[in-house]
Amino acid sequence: MLEIRNLTKSYGDILALDRFSLDLGKGEVLGLLGPNGAGKTTLISILAGTLADFSGTVTFQGRNLFADRALKNRLGIVPQDMAFYDELSAMDNLLFWGGLYDVPRAELKRRAAELLERVELAGRAKEPVKKFSGGMKRRLNTAIGLLHHPDLLLLDEPTVGIDVQAKVSILDIIRNAGASGTAVIFTTHQLAEVETTCSRIAIMDHGRILAQGTLDELVRIVGERDIVEITGEFAAGPFSEALQDIAGDGIELLSVADNLASLAVAATEQIPRIMDRLFRRKLAVTDLKIKSPNLETVFLKLTGRSLRD
Amino acid sequence: MTMRRAKRILHVAGNDLRIMVGDKAFFFWTLAFPIFFIVMFGLLYKSGENAPAVAELTVVNLDEGRWGGYFVEKIKAPNLTIKTADAEPAEYSRLLVLPADFSARIEARRDQALAFKKRSGASVKAAARVETRLYQSIARVISELVLYGEGDLTKFLDGHPEFRDIVRVESRFPEKTVTVVPSGFDHSIPGTTIQFIMMMVIIYGGVTVLEDRKKGVLARMLFSPLSTADVFQAKLLGRWSLGFLQALMLIVVGKIFFGLNLGSLPLALLVIAVFALAMAALSVFIGSLCTKEDMIIGLAVLLANMFAGLGGCWWPNEIVPPAVRRVAMISPAHWAMDALHKLRFFQGGFADILPNLGVLLALSVVLAVVAGRAFKIRD
Numbered sequence: 001m002l003e004i005r006n007l008t009k010s011y012g013d014i015l016a017l018d019r020f021s022l023d024l025g026k027g028e029v030l031g032l033l034g035p036n037g038a039g040k041t042t043l044i045s046i047l048a049g050t051l052a053d054f055s056g057t058v059t060f061q062g063r064n065l066f067a068d069r070a071l072k073n074r075l076g077i078v079p080q081d082m083a084f085y086d087e088l089s090a091m092d093n094l095l096f097w098g099g100l101y102d103v104p105r106a107e108l109k110r111r112a113a114e115l116l117e118r119v120e121l122a123g124r125a126k127e128p129v130k131k132f133s134g135g136m137k138r139r140l141n142t143a144i145g146l147l148h149h150p151d152l153l154l155l156d157e158p159t160v161g162i163d164v165q166a167k168v169s170i171l172d173i174i175r176n177a178g179a180s181g182t183a184v185i186f187t188t189h190q191l192a193e194v195e196t197t198c199s200r201i202a203i204m205d206h207g208r209i210l211a212q213g214t215l216d217e218l219v220r221i222v223g224e225r226d227i228v229e230i231t232g233e234f235a236a237g238p239f240s241e242a243l244q245d246i247a248g249d250g251i252e253l254l255s256v257a258d259n260l261a262s263l264a265v266a267a268t269e270q271i272p273r274i275m276d277r278l279f280r281r282k283l284a285v286t287d288l289k290i291k292s293p294n295l296e297t298v299f300l301k302l303t304g305r306s307l308r309d
Numbered sequence: 310m311t312m313r314r315a316k317r318i319l320h321v322a323g324n325d326l327r328i329m330v331g332d333k334a335f336f337f338w339t340l341a342f343p344i345f346f347i348v349m350f351g352l353l354y355k356s357g358e359n360a361p362a363v364a365e366l367t368v369v370n371l372d373e374g375r376w377g378g379y380f381v382e383k384i385k386a387p388n389l390t391i392k393t394a395d396a397e398p399a400e401y402s403r404l405l406v407l408p409a410d411f412s413a414r415i416e417a418r419r420d421q422a423l424a425f426k427k428r429s430g431a432s433v434k435a436a437a438r439v440e441t442r443l444y445q446s447i448a449r450v451i452s453e454l455v456l457y458g459e460g461d462l463t464k465f466l467d468g469h470p471e472f473r474d475i476v477r478v479e480s481r482f483p484e485k486t487v488t489v490v491p492s493g494f495d496h497s498i499p500g501t502t503i504q505f506i507m508m509m510v511i512i513y514g515g516v517t518v519l520e521d522r523k524k525g526v527l528a529r530m531l532f533s534p535l536s537t538a539d540v541f542q543a544k545l546l547g548r549w550s551l552g553f554l555q556a557l558m559l560i561v562v563g564k565i566f567f568g569l570n571l572g573s574l575p576l577a578l579l580v581i582a583v584f585a586l587a588m589a590a591l592s593v594f595i596g597s598l599c600t601k602e603d604m605i606i607g608l609a610v611l612l613a614n615m616f617a618g619l620g621g622c623w624w625p626n627e628i629v630p631p632a633v634r635r636v637a638m639i640s641p642a643h644w645a646m647d648a649l650h651k652l653r654f655f656q657g658g659f660a661d662i663l664p665n666l667g668v669l670l671a672l673s674v675v676l677a678v679v680a681g682r683a684f685k686i687r688d
């Protein structure tokens with residue numbers, strides 16, 4: 001029901017989206033995973049209709065998303081900013097924002113009360129929002145996007161900077177939305193939450209999708225290998241050089257940064273060989289961990305960057 | 310425009326108004342503070358110019374003949390109250406003394422002097438009215454005497470009605486003479502209203518446009534079926550209604566506590582409505598250009614006070630030199646105040662304020678166009 005084709009957007013010299021394409025079906029929950037600057041917010045902003053000067057097409061429910069203003073009634077968007085009125089109460093905010101859509105007033109009131117219940121703000125519905133904690137504000141920010149029961153829900157980093165309780169509550173909302181048939185795209189750079197929440201995961205960087213699929217499908221990209229994470233006192237350059245001649249031979253360098261590197265190995269028997277090369281170059285290793293492949297290693301392999309960068 | 314679209318715009322504008330009115334300091338800035346200005350300028354430019362409807366004249370008639378009484382009859386007029394006294398009283402506003410030989414000198418066809426005294430501090434306008442009436446009366450008596458000719462003057466009052474009241478003397482002020490200087494609360498309330506519309510609309514209106522843009526609230530509105538143009542119109546409407554509400558509050562207070570008279574309430578409201586529209590557009594323009602709240606507040610205080618002073622909100626522009634009056638035309642407040650003064654002090658009607666409305670409307674359009682160009686959803 002959503003088809004994005006060749007979406008391209010640049011800010012001057014910066015190519016924020018590079019021929020980005022994606023399909024999404026009813027009730028699918030897609031986690032869009034990407035490091036800072038990958039283009040996630042740019043994508044959401046274009047779909048939301050607040051960014052102009054781009055190329056490419058977006059078809060939503062068979063119609064051009066940008067040509068038909070009425071389609072906005074079917075679209076719910078939760079921005080990265082806490083974009084609401086601090087001086088109004090949670091209830092008044094919901095009634096105001098919901099009032100922009102074609103929902104009858106009585107129905108709107110009923111849905112607002114129900115949503116406040118679901119995001120656990122019902123007890124403080126009448127307080128000015130400026131008294132709320134960060135987590136409470138995030139929950140309200142999310143609830144605002146759901147009032148008009150959209151068919152497509154877009155959330156930009158809905159769990160940034162909040163406590164665990166609020167995060168659980170928001171991920172619950174996302175899952176519920178998916179279960180009730182709403183298609184969802186949410187961006188994040190938290191691996192754990194896409195693993196538990198999404199039916200599909202897409203990893204993006206430099207404005208395009210590098211890989212997508214279910215969690216299992218993605219992990220298979222790295223293959224049945226073990227992941228070795230090495231911490232020490234070394235620079236990225238000498239580390240790569242040290243392993244140059246053995247790389248490829250059952251050893252793959254996933255990512256190298258100063259003092260931290262990740263490698264995929266076909267078997268743990270390879271590890272002494274690696275240590276030997278590092279020792280000869282006098283590169284000090286302080287810690288070594290062996291892990292099974294997971295989303296994080298897939299991400300490392302694809303983007304060459306750790307999500308915490 | 311579809312109903313749904315209009316409803317959405319009203320929804321946003323109404324919410325804006327509610328947020329601005331809901332501010333803690335709102336009623337201090339829009340009510341308490343302006344009332345202080347109203348009282349201050351109302352008293353400062355009070356003067357005696359609000360002349361009593363009926364002017365008072367005390368006459369001490371010492372005349373031993375009959376011409377004194379005849380002359381007093383001639384003075385009588387509907388807008389004059391004549392009191393008589395036997396001797397100069399301790400208190401009076403204006404006093405005319407007819408000497409003992411008043412009749413004797415007339416009958417002898419001799420010159421004579423009458424004493425007319427004004428108490429300092431009494432209404433200058435009322436005095437002018439009395440004085441004019443005195444000259445008229447003197448002229449009428451003299452003309453009767455001249456027409457009567459050489460006859461015996463002692464017999465004139467016993468007959469000869471054909472010579473009575475055949476000459477009428479009328480006084481008119483030449484056109485465009487400033488006969489009235491706007492003053493008192495009828496000047497200071499509209500003046501303060503215009504000043505505070507400028508100040509409040511630019512500050513509240515500008516700052517909230519800036520805040521909404523920074524917080525991403527404007528961008529979020531575009532997620533809904535609202536277009537940028539819709540949001541812009543809603544912002545204009547919200548700020549316009551803030552300005553109009555400000556005016557209504559001060560007018561109601563003025564009516565209840567200061568006996569405010571605007572000449573024509575509907576026309577005065579029309580002037581204020583168009584003025585508020587220009588300020589609403591200006592506030593969106595300033596809010597879109599500025600990146601800091603302090604800049605908006607500084608600009609608002611500067612512009613509002615400059616335009617208010619220049620535009621005749623504090624002292625009536627009718628008393629400033631013509632050169633200053635010409636410069637005042639750059640102030641939007643001038644066009645509003647001039648129209649309001651026409652309505653209240655110069656018996657002006659719709660036709661008289663049409664040029665003012667035209668200028669204010671043109672200004673609104675120009676400001677709305679530049680505001681529309683400067684208006685942005687995010688920085």
Ligand SMILES: Nc1ncnc2c1ncn2[C@@H]1O[C@H](COP(=O)(O)OP(=O)(O)O)[C@@H](O)[C@H]1O
Binds near residue numbers: 011014037043
């Ligand atoms: N308004 C802007 N002006 C210039 N460059 C921008 C702007 N917004 C984003 N960018 C750049 O575009 C790229 C993608 O940004 P963004 O979509 O915000 O990424 P993400 O949300 O994944 O962190 C980044 O390189 C960022 O610096």
Ligand SMILES: [Mg+2]
Binds near residue numbers: 040041
């Ligand atoms: Mg982002």
